[in-house]
Amino acid sequence: MGLQGVCILMVMRKGKMKVKKYKVGSVGVDSGTILICDPCYIKEDYDYEKVVEPTLGKPFAEALGGLGFVTTAGYGDGCYDVIVEVVEDPPELGGWERVKSITVEFIKDE
Numbered sequence: 001m002g003l004q005g006v007c008i009l010m011v012m013r014k015g016k017m018k019v020k021k022y023k024v025g026s027v028g029v030d031s032g033t034i035l036i037c038d039p040c041y042i043k044e045d046y047d048y049e050k051v052v053e054p055t056l057g058k059p060f061a062e063a064l065g066g067l068g069f070v071t072t073a074g075y076g077d078g079c080y081d082v083i084v085e086v087v088e089d090p091p092e093l094g095g096w097e098r099v100k101s102i103t104v105e106f107i108k109d110e
Contacts, residue, residue, distance in 0.1 A: 018087065023083055029073040034070070041067045086099055087100045
């Protein structure tokens, strides 16, 4: 299993969505990489070297046997802004705000 087809669940919504963007904070990087996964997949025997090794020589790779994703962080160590986009469900679905996307901004546009 890999990034080519694991855990793909996408909900298509009809009509225009009202999208709100929030800068929710930042993420600190001290290893030059970021790991994205469900926290339940990080076990006591987590091997940092094994997780980041696939990014040597390339900017991103699957991690944790396809259950996560690891990427290099722009220019390495630092503190990077995190932007969240949310959409609101229609009233008939409860009107809840749901996370549409999360962006970690490693390199800012000029």
